[in-house]
Amino acid sequence: MDFHYKDIVPWGRSFDEYLDMFNLSEDDLARDIVGVGDGPASFNTRMHQRGTPIVSVDPVYRYSEAELRQRIQDTYEDVIAQARQNEDKFVWTKFSSVDELAEIRMKAMDEFCRDFESGKQQGRYIDASLPNLPFPDHHFDLVLSAHLLFFYSANRDLAFHLDAVQELLRIGTEVRIFPIVDVNSNSSPFLSPVIDVLEKDGITCSVERVPYHFQKTGNEMLVATNT
Ligand SMILES: C[S@@+](CC[C@H](N)C(=O)[O-])C[C@H]1O[C@@H](n2cnc3c(N)ncnc32)[C@H](O)[C@@H]1O
Numbered sequence: 001m002d003f004h005y006k007d008i009v010p011w012g013r014s015f016d017e018y019l020d021m022f023n024l025s026e027d028d029l030a031r032d033i034v035g036v037g038d039g040p041a042s043f044n045t046r047m048h049q050r051g052t053p054i055v056s057v058d059p060v061y062r063y064s065e066a067e068l069r070q071r072i073q074d075t076y077e078d079v080i081a082q083a084r085q086n087e088d089k090f091v092w093t094k095f096s097s098v099d100e101l102a103e104i105r106m107k108a109m110d111e112f113c114r115d116f117e118s119g120k121q122q123g124r125y126i127d128a129s130l131p132n133l134p135f136p137d138h139h140f141d142l143v144l145s146a147h148l149l150f151f152y153s154a155n156r157d158l159a160f161h162l163d164a165v166q167e168l169l170r171i172g173t174e175v176r177i178f179p180i181v182d183v184n185s186n187s188s189p190f191l192s193p194v195i196d197v198l199e200k201d202g203i204t205c206s207v208e209r210v211p212y213h214f215q216k217t218g219n220e221m222l223v224a225t226n227t
Contacts, residue, residue, distance in 0.1 A: 003082050003089075003183040008152050009075045010060045010068070012041035014108035020212035021178040022144050022221060032141040036130060036168060037148035040072055042108040044124055045115040053124055055140075061127040065116045072109050076102070089185050091213050131163035135171045138226075143172035150180050150188035150222075161190040162197055165224065169203060174225045179218035180207060191222070198224055 018024065018041065029052060035043060038056035047054045060068060083090075083098050095101040119125045128134050130148075149156075149164055156164075168175045180191050195205045204225045213219040 001085050003086055005078075005152070005155065005183065007155055008037075008148065009079065010039045010058075010071050011075055011079055011147075012039045012072075012105070012109045012112055013043075013146070014104060015042050015046035017108075017212065018043040018144070018146070021146055021210060022176045023208065023210045028142060032139075034135070034140045034143050034172065036133070036143060036145040038146075040068060040109040040112045041146075042111040042115075043144075044119060045111050048115065048119065048124060053122070055124060055126060057126045057128045057133060059127060059129045061116075061120060061125045065113050068116065069113055072106075072113075076106070086184075089216055091216055094212075094214055131160065131167045133167055133171055137170055138173065140172040141174065143168045143175040144178075145175070146178045149177050150191060151182055153182040153188040153190055158190050158193055161194055165194055165198065166201075169198070169224060169226055172226075174223065176221050176223050178210065178212070178221040179215060180220050180222050181215060181218045185215045185217045187217075195222070202227065 013021070022028075029047070033047070033054040035041070035054060035056045037058055038044060039058050039060055044054055044056040060071065063071065080098060080102050083101065087098065095104065116125060126134070145168060149161055165175065165177070180188060182188050198205050204227050206223050207220050208223055210219055210221050
Protein backbone atom coordinates (compact mmCIF):
# COMPACT_ATOMS: atom_id res chain seq x y z
CA MET A 1 0.00 0.00 0.00
CA ASP A 2 1.31 3.45 -0.94
CA PHE A 3 1.80 6.39 1.38
CA HIS A 4 -1.23 8.63 1.43
CA TYR A 5 -1.55 11.90 3.33
CA LYS A 6 -4.76 13.94 3.40
CA ASP A 7 -2.55 17.02 3.79
CA ILE A 8 1.02 18.06 4.55
CA VAL A 9 1.99 16.76 8.00
CA PRO A 10 4.10 18.38 10.73
CA TRP A 11 7.04 16.02 11.02
CA GLY A 12 10.68 16.97 11.51
CA ARG A 13 14.13 15.65 10.83
CA SER A 14 17.39 16.05 12.74
CA PHE A 15 20.30 18.46 12.27
CA ASP A 16 22.49 15.66 10.86
CA GLU A 17 19.80 14.75 8.36
CA TYR A 18 19.61 18.38 7.21
CA LEU A 19 23.40 18.47 6.68
CA ASP A 20 23.17 15.44 4.39
CA MET A 21 19.86 16.30 2.67
CA PHE A 22 21.24 19.65 1.50
CA ASN A 23 24.92 18.65 1.30
CA LEU A 24 25.76 21.53 3.64
CA SER A 25 29.43 22.42 4.18
CA GLU A 26 30.81 24.47 7.09
CA ASP A 27 30.97 27.42 4.63
CA ASP A 28 27.27 26.92 3.84
CA LEU A 29 26.42 26.91 7.55
CA ALA A 30 28.06 30.34 7.90
CA ARG A 31 25.73 31.81 5.25
CA ASP A 32 22.56 33.78 5.96
CA ILE A 33 20.02 30.90 5.91
CA VAL A 34 16.24 30.57 5.95
CA GLY A 35 14.47 27.21 6.13
CA VAL A 36 10.99 27.24 4.60
CA GLY A 37 8.59 24.56 5.82
CA ASP A 38 11.00 23.58 8.62
CA GLY A 39 8.12 22.47 10.84
CA PRO A 40 9.33 20.63 13.96
CA ALA A 41 12.81 19.83 12.58
CA SER A 42 15.77 20.45 14.93
CA PHE A 43 17.99 22.24 12.37
CA ASN A 44 17.14 25.72 13.67
CA THR A 45 17.60 24.59 17.31
CA ARG A 46 21.08 23.19 16.67
CA MET A 47 22.14 26.19 14.55
CA HIS A 48 21.13 28.43 17.46
CA GLN A 49 23.13 26.26 19.87
CA ARG A 50 26.16 26.52 17.56
CA GLY A 51 25.91 30.32 17.72
CA THR A 52 24.92 30.75 14.06
CA PRO A 53 21.17 31.37 14.25
CA ILE A 54 18.94 31.01 11.23
CA VAL A 55 15.29 31.78 10.47
CA SER A 56 12.64 29.08 9.96
CA VAL A 57 9.22 29.65 8.43
CA ASP A 58 6.16 27.44 8.76
CA PRO A 59 2.41 27.94 9.23
CA VAL A 60 2.48 25.56 12.23
CA TYR A 61 4.45 28.16 14.16
CA ARG A 62 1.16 29.92 14.90
CA TYR A 63 0.54 27.22 17.54
CA SER A 64 1.88 26.94 21.10
CA GLU A 65 4.50 24.37 22.14
CA ALA A 66 1.76 22.28 23.82
CA GLU A 67 -0.39 22.34 20.69
CA LEU A 68 2.59 21.41 18.52
CA ARG A 69 3.49 18.49 20.80
CA GLN A 70 -0.09 17.25 20.46
CA ARG A 71 -0.01 17.59 16.66
CA ILE A 72 3.28 15.69 16.49
CA GLN A 73 1.84 12.94 18.67
CA ASP A 74 -1.28 12.74 16.45
CA THR A 75 0.92 12.56 13.33
CA TYR A 76 3.27 9.96 14.86
CA GLU A 77 0.83 7.02 14.73
CA ASP A 78 -0.06 7.61 11.08
CA VAL A 79 3.48 8.30 9.81
CA ILE A 80 5.03 5.33 11.59
CA ALA A 81 2.21 2.95 10.59
CA GLN A 82 2.61 3.99 6.95
CA ALA A 83 6.42 3.63 7.19
CA ARG A 84 5.96 0.03 8.44
CA GLN A 85 3.68 -0.75 5.47
CA ASN A 86 6.20 0.79 3.04
CA GLU A 87 9.54 -0.45 4.43
CA ASP A 88 10.54 -1.66 0.96
CA LYS A 89 10.58 1.93 -0.35
CA PHE A 90 13.57 2.85 1.85
CA VAL A 91 17.27 2.12 2.13
CA TRP A 92 17.85 0.88 5.69
CA THR A 93 21.48 1.88 6.19
CA LYS A 94 21.21 5.18 8.06
CA PHE A 95 18.37 3.79 10.17
CA SER A 96 18.32 0.09 10.99
CA SER A 97 14.56 -0.19 11.54
CA VAL A 98 11.28 1.73 11.70
CA ASP A 99 11.63 1.72 15.51
CA GLU A 100 15.03 3.42 15.36
CA LEU A 101 13.69 5.90 12.79
CA ALA A 102 10.80 6.76 15.10
CA GLU A 103 13.14 7.21 18.07
CA ILE A 104 15.56 9.54 16.21
CA ARG A 105 12.76 11.63 14.70
CA MET A 106 10.93 11.99 18.03
CA LYS A 107 14.19 13.05 19.73
CA ALA A 108 14.76 15.73 17.06
CA MET A 109 11.18 16.99 17.40
CA ASP A 110 11.47 17.09 21.19
CA GLU A 111 14.62 19.26 20.82
CA PHE A 112 12.64 21.58 18.54
CA CYS A 113 9.71 21.75 20.99
CA ARG A 114 11.95 22.68 23.92
CA ASP A 115 13.48 25.50 21.85
CA PHE A 116 10.27 26.68 20.20
CA GLU A 117 8.78 29.34 22.51
CA SER A 118 12.07 31.16 23.12
CA GLY A 119 13.03 30.85 19.45
CA LYS A 120 9.69 32.33 18.44
CA GLN A 121 10.28 35.31 20.73
CA GLN A 122 13.74 35.76 19.22
CA GLY A 123 12.24 35.80 15.70
CA ARG A 124 13.81 32.48 14.70
CA TYR A 125 10.43 30.77 14.11
CA ILE A 126 8.09 32.75 11.89
CA ASP A 127 4.48 31.87 11.16
CA ALA A 128 4.09 32.32 7.39
CA SER A 129 3.23 30.25 4.31
CA LEU A 130 4.36 29.88 0.77
CA PRO A 131 3.75 31.39 -1.69
CA ASN A 132 3.80 34.67 0.28
CA LEU A 133 6.72 35.17 2.64
CA PRO A 134 7.22 38.29 4.79
CA PHE A 135 10.77 39.15 3.70
CA PRO A 136 12.22 41.76 1.35
CA ASP A 137 13.77 40.77 -1.99
CA HIS A 138 17.16 38.99 -1.77
CA HIS A 139 17.05 39.00 2.03
CA PHE A 140 18.82 35.63 2.47
CA ASP A 141 21.87 34.06 0.91
CA LEU A 142 20.69 30.44 1.14
CA VAL A 143 17.08 29.18 1.14
CA LEU A 144 16.45 25.56 2.18
CA SER A 145 13.18 23.66 1.84
CA ALA A 146 12.75 19.96 2.61
CA HIS A 147 9.87 17.52 2.34
CA LEU A 148 7.35 20.08 1.12
CA LEU A 149 7.71 21.02 -2.56
CA PHE A 150 7.72 18.05 -4.99
CA PHE A 151 7.36 15.69 -1.98
CA TYR A 152 3.65 16.53 -1.63
CA SER A 153 2.91 16.54 -5.36
CA ALA A 154 -0.40 14.76 -4.66
CA ASN A 155 -1.50 17.59 -2.35
CA ARG A 156 -0.36 20.75 -4.18
CA ASP A 157 -0.67 21.55 -7.91
CA LEU A 158 1.81 22.89 -10.47
CA ALA A 159 0.62 26.49 -10.03
CA PHE A 160 1.44 26.29 -6.31
CA HIS A 161 4.87 24.83 -7.02
CA LEU A 162 5.69 27.55 -9.55
CA ASP A 163 4.54 30.36 -7.26
CA ALA A 164 6.35 28.84 -4.29
CA VAL A 165 9.71 28.34 -6.03
CA GLN A 166 9.58 31.83 -7.52
CA GLU A 167 8.90 33.22 -4.03
CA LEU A 168 11.90 31.30 -2.63
CA LEU A 169 14.06 32.82 -5.38
CA ARG A 170 12.68 36.29 -4.65
CA ILE A 171 13.85 36.18 -1.02
CA GLY A 172 17.20 34.44 -1.55
CA THR A 173 20.18 34.06 -3.84
CA GLU A 174 20.41 30.26 -3.84
CA VAL A 175 17.54 27.82 -3.26
CA ARG A 176 17.98 24.13 -2.41
CA ILE A 177 14.94 21.85 -2.45
CA PHE A 178 15.05 18.24 -1.19
CA PRO A 179 13.87 15.71 -2.25
CA ILE A 180 12.69 15.96 -5.86
CA VAL A 181 10.56 12.81 -5.59
CA ASP A 182 7.16 12.47 -3.93
CA VAL A 183 6.14 10.62 -0.74
CA ASN A 184 6.08 7.35 -2.69
CA SER A 185 9.54 7.92 -4.20
CA ASN A 186 8.05 8.60 -7.64
CA SER A 187 9.44 11.42 -9.80
CA SER A 188 7.43 14.57 -9.25
CA PRO A 189 5.45 15.55 -12.37
CA PHE A 190 6.25 19.18 -11.48
CA LEU A 191 10.05 19.07 -11.54
CA SER A 192 10.56 19.49 -15.30
CA PRO A 193 7.87 22.19 -15.76
CA VAL A 194 9.30 24.15 -12.80
CA ILE A 195 12.87 23.93 -14.15
CA ASP A 196 11.66 24.97 -17.64
CA VAL A 197 9.99 28.11 -16.31
CA LEU A 198 12.93 29.03 -14.07
CA GLU A 199 15.47 28.59 -16.87
CA LYS A 200 13.36 30.79 -19.16
CA ASP A 201 13.57 33.42 -16.38
CA GLY A 202 17.38 33.19 -16.41
CA ILE A 203 17.68 31.10 -13.24
CA THR A 204 20.47 28.51 -13.21
CA CYS A 205 19.12 25.08 -12.20
CA SER A 206 20.87 21.81 -11.44
CA VAL A 207 19.87 18.49 -9.95
CA GLU A 208 22.61 17.37 -7.56
CA ARG A 209 23.31 14.10 -5.77
CA VAL A 210 23.43 14.45 -1.96
CA PRO A 211 24.85 12.18 0.79
CA TYR A 212 21.37 11.58 2.25
CA HIS A 213 19.81 8.37 0.95
CA PHE A 214 16.72 7.07 2.71
CA GLN A 215 13.95 7.02 0.12
CA LYS A 216 15.24 4.62 -2.56
CA THR A 217 15.11 7.25 -5.32
CA GLY A 218 15.42 10.24 -3.00
CA ASN A 219 19.09 11.22 -2.97
CA GLU A 220 18.96 14.32 -5.16
CA MET A 221 18.15 17.98 -4.58
CA LEU A 222 17.25 20.81 -6.92
CA VAL A 223 19.60 23.79 -6.73
CA ALA A 224 18.30 27.02 -8.29
CA THR A 225 20.46 30.14 -8.31
CA ASN A 226 19.78 33.75 -9.20
CA THR A 227 22.64 34.80 -11.46
C1 LIG B 1 6.88 17.01 6.38
S1 LIG B 1 7.19 18.56 7.14
C2 LIG B 1 8.92 18.76 6.79
C3 LIG B 1 9.66 19.47 7.88
C4 LIG B 1 11.17 19.63 7.64
N1 LIG B 1 11.42 20.49 6.51
C5 LIG B 1 11.85 18.32 7.43
O1 LIG B 1 12.27 17.98 6.32
O2 LIG B 1 11.98 17.58 8.42
C6 LIG B 1 6.42 19.71 6.00
C7 LIG B 1 6.18 21.07 6.61
O3 LIG B 1 5.71 21.97 5.60
C8 LIG B 1 4.85 22.89 6.24
N2 LIG B 1 4.01 23.60 5.24
C9 LIG B 1 2.83 23.21 4.72
N3 LIG B 1 2.38 24.13 3.84
C10 LIG B 1 3.30 25.12 3.82
C11 LIG B 1 3.40 26.35 3.11
N4 LIG B 1 2.44 26.73 2.23
N5 LIG B 1 4.47 27.13 3.33
C12 LIG B 1 5.43 26.76 4.20
N6 LIG B 1 5.40 25.59 4.89
C13 LIG B 1 4.34 24.78 4.71
C14 LIG B 1 4.05 22.04 7.19
O4 LIG B 1 3.43 22.79 8.20
C15 LIG B 1 5.13 21.08 7.71
O5 LIG B 1 5.67 21.51 8.93
